[in-house]
Amino acid sequence: MKVIVVGGNGTIGQAVVAKLQAENYEVLTAGRTSGDVQVDMTSSESIEQMFQKIGDVDAIISTAGAAKKVLVEEMTPEDNLVAVQSKLLGQINLALIGQKYLRENGSITLTTGVMKDDPIAMGSSSAMANGGVAAFVKSAAIDLTRGIRINCVSPNVLEESYAQLKEAFKGFVPVPAERVAQAYLKSVAGKQSGQEYQVYE
Template identity: 55%
Template sequence: MQILVVGGNGTLGKAVVARLRELGHSVISGGRHDADVYVDLADPESIKNMYTDLPELDHVISTAGQTTAKALVDMQPEDNMLSVQSKLLGQINLVIVGQHYLKDGGSFTLTTGIKKDDPIPGGTSAAMANGGVTAFVKSAAIDLPRGLRINAISPNVVDVSFEKLKSQFLGYTPVSITDVAEAFVKSVVGKQTGQEYQIY
């Protein structure tokens, strides 16, 4: 199978790419930097151009999407737009555009996160985007054509990033990035749709 991983050069993306390749899949990384194919999730035209260059995709995974980390009291409407344009609409547009390019029976796997279920200070914008993606996945699952599937993965903070992020996640128990990567494999090779796999 040919699988595109948008955000494939990020911490989580690298783990997902490595696991899929270990299983024998052909994997292409997408992103704005150091990727096999360029794509900017905040730019719908960039997404269209990417799909035009990759006409034989079976599955699309997104481990990408930027969010704003800022206390609500300090936030202005424009601060929230990063999360809206990148994490929320960027991933949604991967599906809206990509449904016309993926092979029959293919799938999309998007990424949400624990902040929508277990809030942290400064995480409001990310929680909003994550919640929107989750709702989109559940609804899109009954509308996608040609046997296409869609799921989301919602990870806790992962072990390899915990040292850097532990001041934001005090009291949290990090999860193994290997376990999170395996959830992406489950979404791609399985048959479920409209699900959010929570790795908490």
């Protein structure tokens, strides 16, 4: 089973890659500068080129997506576009373009996050994108054919990221990346579709 993990060299991505490799999946990683193959998911052309390079796969995973952290009172439409183009459309375009390269019974797994359910200051742009991705996943699942499934994983703040993020996430109880990675494995190896796996504890 061949899997592409966009963002596979990041904090969540590395844990997902390790989990899948331990289950004997063939894993390719992608990033703008990191990984086995380069892709910028904010560009449809770049996504198409990546799939042309790697060919058909059994699973597509995204553990990537940027957003600006800005208070709503100070946020400009341009600030908000970062999350729209990366976290929201980047991930959705990965699914839209990637579906053509998915083998029968393949899966797509995207990443959202706790901020949409448990708000933090300066988190609105991320929350917007997370909500859009989760709604897309729930709805897209009923359209997909050929046994293709789609889910997303909504992690709490990670233990591995907490040192950098603790000011923003005071009072949150971080979760280990390994536990978050289990949800991606569940999405790839299981039969469910249209789910958001919330890993908040």
